[in-house]
Amino acid sequence: MKRQPTTPTRGSFLASLPEAERSRLLASARVMDFNAGTHLIHPGSPFNQIVLLEFGMLAVSEVSEHGTGRITVLAGPEALVPVSLLTPVTAQAPCEAWALVDSRVLLLDARDVQQWVTEGGPFTVAVLNYLSQLNHRLATDLQITKDFNLVQRAAAALLEISERLPQGSTVERKPLPPNIVPVSHEVLARRLGTVREVATESLGQLREEDLIETLYRRVEIVDAEGLRRRAGGAGPPRPSPPTAGRGRPRPPAPPPR
Template sequence: MSASTSPTDAGRLEARYPVLAELSAPARARLLQSAHWMHVPAGAMLFDDRQACEGFPFVVEGSVRVSKCAPSGRELPLYRVGPGETCIISSSCLLGHEDYNARGVTESDTLLMLLPKAVFDDMMGERPFRDFVFHLFAERIADLMQLIEEVAFRKLDQRLAALLLGKGRVLHVTHQQLADELGSVREIVSRLLKSFAEQGLVKLAREQVEIIDPPGLRRMAAEGKGAA
């Protein structure tokens, strides 16, 4: 981890987050001087439930998966943070002076810049930065509301069918990975996939799902939508 920003790093950061170029010169200088750069390998835990929030992350490369974990070990994916995006949970923890209430894990090798809490507080006094944070905050809230609707009002088989669509004819994925995406358990997802295969919707192989009947999956995914 490095606490200094090179011209190259600054250029890459501003390419991902153009709002930084809109800051006043003193604010931009302080942000870059305070930046903590982190190269994080895939599968590393960036933060966890009940952990103090140390700063505001800017993702320059890679992605971070944010999820809610139950004591049983089950996990519900909430959203992903990619280059140019923000983490709503980090924002809310910093603004509300609260600890994290979810877990963040890198999905690939990730380069990010962590802005210390004190500097984040100062940047919120800059209108472009404040508007940027709250705009993406609103977008994330909309995504989370859609997730709540999916979990509360759609059956798991419908959600699984929707998850399989749009990823190509052959998916190289494990049943556990699909279960993680749905916030379910492997045994249930395996049972549903077997049922899909018996209906001729998919063909199963080791760590592979081949889509045989896309229209059939689309019909299943659409069943019950809007029923609530």
């Protein structure tokens, strides 16, 4: 279905575009909702569309001659999927992608996106800025893989997913509490670049330290600060405190009467 230009989410790819570019993109997009676990891009499928997220999160994994592998990108509304935008449309998709949570996406014809990239205008600038940020994130992930053990990286991955997941979406049938991470042992293993058994051992260690509880295809964060300390330098940056007005800290709530 077509949609009219709307106010984009702060920090999203759409927000980085001028209104005219955003209107052109939205006029060309199909809007679809995907339930958690649903594949948008299958390994070996034709490369014919680019995905933007309005809301939610996608897990994106690399594809090689050995099959699918590590989840290299957790893509939110700031992302373009896949990032190999100039892959020939006749080729196979260079990645696998599925909805980690219920997500609303904008589907764009890959030929249109490739044409916009070659124009050298604001859309091209926005794409280059995103790719620069992504390359920095991938380099950081590579360094973390080198410098930290699996338990630390598992703690960091749980924090990363928890803090990046949107809350209270109209797409989510039952929005999850912020301390519930909708990730299975298998998905965590693919994010860490290991096998399920090793990821399970890492989760077991964190559970023994009273930092988490493991549920069916979910993890409950019991002690977020303790989990952050356990992750050490592998953890994501601490979220900024909420603000009100012109960037000032939100005032404390008045005491109850």
